[in-house]
Amino acid sequence: MSAEPTKEQIAAELQEVRLQLEDANDTIHAIRTGMVDAFVVQGEDGHQLYTLKSADQTFRVLIEKMQEGAITLSKDGIILYCNSSFAEMAGVPLDQVIGAHFNSFIQGITFTGLNEIIMGGKFTDYKTEDTLTCADGTILPVLLSLTNLSLEDGTALSVICTDLTAQKDAQRRATDIDNQRKAIEQKDEFIGIASHELKTPLTSLKAYMQLILAYNKDKVPEQIKTFISKAEVSISKLQTLVNDLLDVSKIQAGKLHFSTSPLYVNKLVSSCIENASYMFPDYHIVFTPEEDFVVNGNTERLEQVLMNMINNAVKYSPQSKDVILSVEKAGANVKISVTDYGIGLSAEQQDRIFERFYRVDDKNFMVSGLGMGLYISKEIINNHKGRMGVVSKINQGATFYITLPL
Structure with missing residues (x-):
């Protein structure tokens, strides 16, 4: 029988085990905290080197x-x-x-x-x-x-x-856009205030001109009457401009509101042609009424749109004196078209023609205006739940049209 281990031997073995456990704990702690990249283990075949690849390699x-x-x-x-x-x-x-x-x-x-x-x-x-x-x-x-x-x-x-370069660039662009937006808002506010302030004195001025023409106590010389008539024409143009500016400011503020009621399309078109014939006596403005249609709309605003379309047809057709209007059914809508045989529009111009303040630039042909009419007209038609468009080719005239739901 083998001899029983003595207390001293047992104590020595316990101390050795304790030291081994402490070494193992230190090794585990070093591995967990990343203090070692590799360690050596002594086995039956000698010393073996183990490297910590998984976590360390992924981290690196x-x-x-x-x-x-x-x-x-x-x-x-x-x-x-x-x-x-x-x-x-x-x-x-x-x-x-x-x-x-x-x-x-x-x-x-x-x-x-x-x-x-x-x-x-x-x-x-x-x-x-x-x-x-x-x-x-x-x-x-x-x-x-x-x-x-x-x-x-x-x-x-x-x-x-x-x-942060991309972020700073984006912030600068956002700031620039915000500044531009504020500048546009300030400009629109100025246009609205200025137009409103101009409207009253213009109306008074036109009334005084009409009183002078109607004055019959003393004879007004014919030349003075001619001057007054020309002044009235200029005042009317200025009134139109002021009204357009007011409409633009209302559109930008989302306040272009108007009432609607049923109206006959042929009657609307005929009324506009009658007015246009007095305004443009040199032009042959043609409309052949056929089937009539009833739409829900605002007569005054739709007349404004049609007169603008006719006015543009005349303005951009200095050589050809024919302007043709037509009314037809297009699906669930009625389509009103104004066709001229003037200078026409390029594809690029057609893309921008309804923008605010856009004017057709032609070095061989210059016309007056601020480029607000079609922008306002399109917004009016949009408010009627309709659509406005154009078909044109350079030097082959243009057809502007609107569609309104039946």
């Missing part, structure tokens, strides 16, 4: 592949490590970045500031915006995310550097 690949710059700084601000993204961002070879002072790239982070951050240790995550000076002199706006690191040789700093 992640750091190298990330778009942000990753930097580790010593307590003196020396770059101990950086990924390739930061080197590319700075435009400097990677081997020239490591060992350089962080101040070489980030001017705003001074040595004193770094030291206060590192020694303070009062935060785990601190963010600040700064600028990165690149090798070619370019200045990049960056976001720095700084975190304290506790290393064996002392406290260091982990820095994530994010390029």
Whole structure:
């Protein structure tokens, strides 16, 4: 029989087991905290080297592949490590970045500031915006995310550097757009106020002109009457302009409201042609009524649209004196068209013809106007739940049309 182990032997074996357990715990702790990259295990076949590939390799690949710059700084601000993204961002070879002072790239982070951050240790995550000076002199706006690191040789700093160029550009564009929007709103407000203030004196001026023409106590010389008639025409044009400006301001404010009621389309078109014949006696404006249709609309506003279409047909047809109007059914709508044989429109002009203040520019042909008529007309038709369009070719005339639901 083997001899019973003595107390001294048992105590020695327990101490050895305790030491082995402590070594095992230290190894596990080192593995968990990333303090070791590999370890050696003594087996039956000798010493075996085991490397920690899985977690460590994934972490390193992640750091190298990330778009942000990753930097580790010593307590003196020396770059101990950086990924390739930061080197590319700075435009400097990677081997020239490591060992350089962080101040070489980030001017705003001074040595004193770094030291206060590192020694303070009062935060785990601190963010600040700064600028990165690149090798070619370019200045990049960056976001720095700084975190304290506790290393064996002392406290260091982990820095994530994010390029803010795209974000800053987007913010500038957004600011520019907002400023443009405010400028347009201010302009629209001015147009509305100015137009409103002009309307009353113009109406009074026109009334006084009519009183002078109607004055019969003393004979008014014919030449004076001619002057007054011409002044009335100019006042009427100015009134039309002011009314258009008021309509534009109402449209922009979303306040272009009007009542609607059933109306006969042929009667509406015939009334407009009668007015146009007095305004443009040199033109042959043709409309052959056929089937009549009833639509729900505002007579005054639809007359405004049709007169604008006829006026444009005359304005842009200095050679051809024929203007043709037609009414026809188009599905569940009625279609009213105004056709001229004038200068026509290019495809680009047709795309923009209904824009506010857009005017057709032709170096061989100039007309007056501010480019508001078709813009207003289209909005009026939109408010009638209809549609306005144009078909045209250069030097082959144009057909403007509107459709209204039956």
